[in-house]
Amino acid sequence: MNYKLTSVKILKELYKNFKSSTLESEFTLQKLVNRSMDLYVFDEDFQNKIHSYNNLIPSGSRLWAT
Numbered sequence: 001m002n003y004k005l006t007s008v009k010i011l012k013e014l015y016k017n018f019k020s021s022t023l024e025s026e027f028t029l030q031k032l033v034n035r036s037m038d039l040y041v042f043d044e045d046f047q048n049k050i051h052s053y054n055n056l057i058p059s060g061s062r063l064w065a066t
Contacts, residue, residue, distance in 0.1 A: 011056075018032075018041075
């Protein structure tokens, strides 16, 4: 497989909640990102859902969980 190493800023509290909710399943951020990107590219309903998701609010250059 060919990989692209990247760096993204994520919300600390959101990541903490993600990690605690995935401890037993060993579901990783890498799995989430890859699966989400695949769904985004190939599933128009998922893409629309992501575009209309508004549970995060902009604050300067960052987004905060509501």
